[in-house]
Amino acid sequence: MRPFTYTGVENKEQALNVFTEKSHYLSGGTNLVDLMKEDVEKPEQLIYVLNLDYKDVKQNDDGSLTLGAMLSNAETANHKLVRTKYPLLSMAMLSAATAQIRNMATNGGNLLQRTRCPYFFETSMPCNKREPGSGCGALKGINSKHAIFGYSESCIATHPSDMCVALAAIGATVEVQKVNGSSRMINFTDFHRLPKNNPEKDTNLIKGELITEIHLPKSKFADNYYYLKIRERSSYAFALISVAAGLEIKNGIIKSIGLAIGGVAHKPWKLFKAEDFLTNKKPTKENFEIAADLEMKDAKPFEGNKYKVKMGKKAIVRALNQALVREA
Known part of the structure; x- marks a missing residue:
């Protein structure tokens, strides 16, 4: 070091x-x-x-929730308000890493963990994220765990966070303090970047900005939710595919839905097409399958990760089915 x-x-x-x-x-x-x-x-x-003061979980008058950026992942996931009102987030966070890491890692730090692959750590290999302009070793290398959406010739790595997939599904907002002393709000879908020609930039933060809080909208998915994480071993591994699914069902109809998938792109991948299709429809397996097909038809896999297309379809359907039958 x-x-x-x-x-x-x-x-x-x-x-x-x-x-x-x-x-x-x-x-x-x-x-x-x-x-x-x-x-x-x-x-x-x-x-x-x-040591900064952003270590609380606060219930707001409008029913929304504010998470301090310096609060640990474990404290957040196990907080009563998170477990009861945002169980999708709690479920995702508790699936991540080890208990020891969750006790140390913070909410703000989770958002800032690097999008990466094995080539990023191997300093003898080219990696545009580590050394811009050096090339991407994974493009023609071992890419079985890499992106199928939103990648570029510069980088095909996938975002590793479980928490962030759930935040994308929920529709969170990130508050950051600017260098001039003011603050700004960033919609979660705009917080992380796709690689394009600058894969070394994982987020849209301006240099020096400090994450202070994460804002969650009023809870809609406390009854019907599920976080599905598919990985090579049952613990301590990043997801090959993960899906965060939240359903608000009234009178047998999906009134609103939050859906995002991980392990497929440089950032948590919000499933807008599936959300639009399923809104105001019946929560049936047939509709879930159509929604999954709509999303995955645009996937562009490599030779090593073609399996992710079929796996992604099945994972979306399975997560939605599990959210549907889950007891409150």
């Missing part, structure tokens, strides 16, 4: 003021420190923000 300076701060103003071009914010460090050890990330300054 390369030398760096360590700066502790007591409030957001201090954090923003000491930030430089070679700085990284540090909270739980479960992703950043690993990358520093591998000589992939090379910050000259770490700014420790875990």
